[in-house]
Amino acid sequence: MQTRTRTKLLVLFAGAAGMWIASAKSYRIIVPDHTEMAGTQLKAGDYTVKVDGAKAVLIGEDDKRVEATGTIQTADRKFPETTLEINKGSDGINHVTAIDLGGTTTRLTFSR
Secondary structure, three states, X not given: OHHHHXXXXXXXHHXXXXXXXXXXXXXXXXXXXXXXXXXXEEOOEEEEEEEEOOEEEEEEOOOOEEEEEOEEEEOOOOEOOOEEEEEEOOOOOEEEEEEEOEXXXXXXXXXX
């Protein structure tokens, strides 16, 4: 009975570790110009995007973090690379409106 319990615990631990690794997916992007996301100004530069479900966290070279929750959409084909969709608002400010995740069919869209 003790062996069976250890096996179940090992399987549960391995499953939880697998879910943690799967949820910690990260991508690299370049923000080409000053842009706003979730009300926060992003400087031009390299960023890491960590995605967990509909939540995206952008981490800049200065370790500044910007977190936004979007809506998940599924494309017909995989995106060849991770890209930002940036639109200039009526306020004259660039805003991130979507992130296409390279190698997947996932697109996160954000409202302002």
